[in-house]
Amino acid sequence: MGAGPGDAGLMTLRAREILEDADCVVYDRLVGEGVLTFIPEGAERVDVGKSGGHHPIPQREIEAILLDRARLGKRVVRLKGGDPFLFGRGGEEAEALRAAGIPFGIVPGVTSALAVPAWAGIPVTHRGLSSALRIITAHSEKGGLPGLDFEGLARTKGETLVFLMGVKNAGALCQRLMDAGMDSGTPAAAIERGTTARQRCVTGELGSLKALMEERKITPPAILVIGPVASLAEKLDWRASLPLSGLRVAVTRPRERAGRLSRMLRDAGAEVLEFPCIATEVLSGALPPLAGFDWVGFTSVTGVQALFTRLAREERDIRELGSAGIAAIGPATAEALRLCGLRVDFMPEVYDGAHLAAGLAERGGRMLLLRAEKGSPELTDLLRERGADFSEVPLYRTHYVKASLPEDLDMAVFTSASTVRGFAACAPEGGFAAVKAVCIGVQTARAAEEAGFEQIFTAASATLPALVEAAVTAAAV
Numbered sequence: 328m329g330a331g332p333g334d335a336g337l338m339t340l341r342a343r344e345i346l347e348d349a350d351c352v353v354y355d356r357l358v359g360e361g362v363l364t365f366i367p368e369g370a371e372r373v374d375v376g377k378s379g380g381h382h383p384i385p386q387r388e389i390e391a392i393l394l395d396r397a398r399l400g401k402r403v404v405r406l407k408g409g410d411p412f413l414f415g416r417g418g419e420e421a422e423a424l425r426a427a428g429i430p431f432g433i434v435p436g437v438t439s440a441l442a443v444p445a446w447a448g449i450p451v452t453h454r455g456l457s458s459a460l461r462i463i464t465a466h467s468e469k470g471g472l473p474g475l476d477f478e479g480l481a482r483t484k485g486e487t488l489v490f491l492m493g494v495k496n497a498g499a500l501c502q503r504l505m506d507a508g509m510d511s512g513t514p515a516a517a518i519e520r521g522t523t524a525r526q527r528c529v530t531g532e533l534g535s536l537k538a539l540m541e542e543r544k545i546t547p548p549a550i551l552v553i554g555p556v557a558s559l560a561e562k563l564d565w566r567a568s569l570p571l572s573g574l575r576v577a578v579t580r581p582r583e584r585a586g587r588l589s590r591m592l593r594d595a596g597a598e599v600l601e602f603p604c605i606a607t608e609v610l611s612g613a614l615p616p617l618a619g620f621d622w623v624g625f626t627s628v629t630g631v632q633a634l635f636t637r638l639a640r641e642e643r644d645i646r647e648l649g650s651a652g653i654a655a656i657g658p659a660t661a662e663a664l665r666l667c668g669l670r671v672d673f674m675p676e677v678y679d680g681a682h683l684a685a686g687l688a689e690r691g692g693r694m695l696l697l698r699a700e701k702g703s704p705e706l707t708d709l710l711r712e713r714g715a716d717f718s719e720v721p722l723y724r725t726h727y728v729k730a731s732l733p734e735d736l737d738m739a740v741f742t743s744a745s746t747v748r749g750f751a752a753c754a755p756e757g758g759f760a761a762v763k764a765v766c767i768g769v770q771t772a773r774a775a776e777e778a779g780f781e782q783i784f785t786a787a788s789a790t791l792p793a794l795v796e797a798a799v800t801a802a803a804v
Contacts, residue, residue: 329410329436330354332446334522335361335600336593337437345434350401353392355415357408357439357548359523360733361600368728371396386416390423397429410438414464414491438462440489443521444552447528448563451487456555459486465493465500465551472496472503481507487554493517494547498537504553509533514557519549524575524598524737530560569596570799577602577732577739577762579746584628588740591795600733604749609633609723610700617647620718621692622673624654624683626706630698631663633722645669651695656683657789678789679768680706688713700724703744703770727752738763740798744774751778763801767794 328345331337338359346352346365354363356376366372373392375384384392396403411417411433424431440462444451451460461480467473480488481504490500497517505511511534519527531539533553540549566572576597578585589599607629614637617623625631638645645668653671655661657678661671673690675682684706687694693716696706700721710717727749739762741747747764757779764780766772772785784801786793 328404328406328434329415329438330358330362330406330408331437332409332439332442332522333357333359333520334446334598335359335364336589337442337522338362338365339434339436342434342436345432346404346406348402349404351396351403352406353389353396353403354406355408358406359408361598362406364601364603364733368730371401386419390420393420393424394427394429397424407436408439410436413438413440413462439521439548439550440491443518443526443550444489444516444556446522446526446566447516447518448560448565449516449518449552449556450559450563451489451552451556453556453559456559457485457487459483460489461486462489462491465490465496472499475503477503477507480504481509483554485555487552487556490551490553492547493551494519494540494545494549497540497551500551501533501536501553505533509553513553514555516552516557516560517545517549518552519545519547521548521550522598524573525735526573528560528564530557566596571802572596574598574737574802575600575733575735576798577736577750579604579739579750580742581606581629588742588791588794591791592740592798595795595799597738597798600736602730602733602739602750603728604746604753605725605743606728607633607699607723607725609636610721613641614638614643615718615720617695618649619693620648620651620695622652622654622687622690622694623648624656624687624694624696624698625660625664626656626680626683626696626698626702628659628663630722631660631667634697635667637722652690654683654687656680659790679770681709684709684713684715687717688715692716694718695720697722705770729753732759736762738765738798738801740765740794741771741775742767742794744771747771747774747778747780763804765794765798765801 328342343365349370351371352366353373353375375389407415464473513533515533515536516530517540529539529543574597576592577600578589579602582603585601589601592599653669654673655671661674664671673686675686680703696719725745730753732754760781763782764775765784766775767786768789772783775783784797786797
């Protein structure tokens with residue numbers, strides 16, 4: 328299965344479907360870290376990463392690992408950067424599986440040969456400049472230059488040459504092309520860590536490309552693009568104006584609720600790593616009677632979903648609420664209620680527990696709060712201070728998801744205090760002081776300060792657009 332060129336948003340839908348159902352994932356070095364976050368909790372991970380000239384696990388041993396896990400009855404995903412059949416040895420591994428009688432499927436991936444130039448503003452074909460494309464490996468199995476027809480490559484007119492794995496042999500490659508007759512002034516580019524937040528693109532001419540790469544300290548993984556289209560990189564650099572371009576951002580909310588926020592951050596240019604720090608579990612046991620209340624308050628989308636799950640489980644009906652008014656802490660919760668056929672009668676102007684409590688206390692009557700098992704005390708403490716008549720029913724519990732923090736993060740976006748605490752639990756020794764914390768509200772920001780974050784930014788309101796705007800503000804500081 329191809330993982331795509333690096334950015335998790337460029338992984339195919341089919342690949343993600345299969346990856347999320349894997350029992351074992353055998354993956355390469357070039358698989359994007361954001362893609363690895365889609366591996367299910369509890370699935371076995373086997374890192375067989377290779378780097379140029381250094382193969383810690385021989386190819387035949389990798390094939391043996393695939394056979395061994397498959398014979399154990401596991402659903403195994405062999406995850407490769409880019410496309411598995413483009414210089415990825417996917418064909419060799421498929422042959423080994425076929426010879427052993429192991430059934431398998433193939434999921435193509437977006438290849439870096441096309442995606443990385445596009446991410447850098449270089450179309451590999453362009454009317455008037457290039458009508459053909461050649462994709463070439465830049466090194467042989469032994470590490471040197473492959474046995475290419477350099478004379479034939481040098482004679483190409485109106486073609487684009489894309490060399491994969493090109494850093495080590497870049498100087499020799501450019502020299503051989505010039506020796507074979509290619510003009511030293513031919514536009515050329517080297518693109519490092521393409522489609523990730525750390526992408527860098529160096530453009531120049533064939534004769535100066537190696538020196539430019541050394542000056543900018545370009546390191547693997549990188550590809551080379553040689554041909555007239557390389558001159559378009561600066562003109563078509565579409566990512567430069569995106570406010571979060573060049574930033575690695577962790578989305579910490581539960582995976583099932585991360586999609587919209589991740590899309591909004593990607594639209595702003597970020598490389599998004601979905602790193603769910605918490606998970607929710609709907610509680611068992613019978614719900615108490617729901618009738619006889621004047622107000623029913625919901626503090627989260629999860630609470631809405633958990634209520635209907637438990638009602639269905641007990642074969643009960645929402646009509647038990649009778650004519651009670653419906654209160655929601657904010658617009659996301661109100662929308663979840665609307666989709667379930669419930670119109671919200673009260674929502675505070677400021678979307679937090681204190682303002683929800685104040686509004687309910689003003690309205691009076693008997694109140695039923697449906698929320699998490701260990702919800703914030705801010706809501707109930709204020710209701711007690713006001714002498715409100717309320718009952719509280721826990722519908723679900725939240726627990727932390729243990730995982731290794733993504734490397735080299737610039738920013739983490741938090742939608743609740745529990746996501747902050749879950750994030751901090753993944754790094755008990757700290758180590759995230761340089762990460763900017765972008766928080767949806769004051770209570771979340773307070774948790775970030777307690778966890779040890781030094782740069783904290785708070786959204787103007789408790790909405791996803793405001794949260795993304797806060798991330799943009801943080802990026803500019």
